[in-house]
Amino acid sequence: MLGFNLSVQIARRARWLGPENPDAQESPERVGPNKENVMAQPASLVDQGVDRVQDALKNADKEFQRVQRRVKTQRRTIEKNFEKQAKSFEKQAKKQIDQIRKNDLVKRAETLSKDVQSQFETGVESVLSIFQIASKSDLQRVDRKLNRISKKLKELEASPQA
Numbered sequence: 005m006l007g008f009n010l011s012v013q014i015a016r017r018a019r020w021l022g023p024e025n026p027d028a029q030e031s032p033e034r035v036g037p038n039k040e041n042v043m044a045q046p047a048s049l050v051d052q053g054v055d056r057v058q059d060a061l062k063n064a065d066k067e068f069q070r071v072q073r074r075v076k077t078q079r080r081t082i083e084k085n086f087e088k089q090a091k092s093f094e095k096q097a098k099k100q101i102d103q104i105r106k107n108d109l110v111k112r113a114e115t116l117s118k119d120v121q122s123q124f125e126t127g128v129e130s131v132l133s134i135f136q137i138a139s140k141s142d143l144q145r146v147d148r149k150l151n152r153i154s155k156k157l158k159e160l161e162a163s164p165q166a
Contacts, residue, residue: 104110132139138146 129139
């Protein structure tokens with residue numbers, strides 16, 4: 005509203021509109037050749053300017069919303085493309101891994117690895133037996149036996165003695 009009042013004041017100073025006091029006499033230069041008041045023309049210019057500004061604001065809001073929708077659509081498209089590319093990459097990686105595993109050299113390396121591991125375990129067991137040290141499996145076997153004996157002992161203690 006302040007901008008409109010400022011426009012009216014500028015128009016009055018330029019003698020487009022009448023004086024601020026409506027009771028004041030109009031000068032002959034403000035009345036057109038057909039005795040029409042020239043004041044209607046500048047007021048309509050100001051109204052037109054205000055209308056144009058309002059239209060521009062509406063158009064700017066519509067344009068902003070259109071750009072937002074476009075950006076949202078593009079973002080979704082980019083996300084979908086990224087997901088497709090990620091899946092494609094994953095499939096390619098799996099295929100390459102399968103090809104590598106099917107390779108004779110890889111199969112031979114896996115076989116050798118298993119053989120070396122079993123030979124190592126056999127060697128460790130023989131060293132432990134030489135020094136009469138119990139292996140982990142021996143300890144687990146003894147532990148199971150102790151648990152069974154302990155359970156039987158508890159059953160005997162819990163049963164009524166005759």
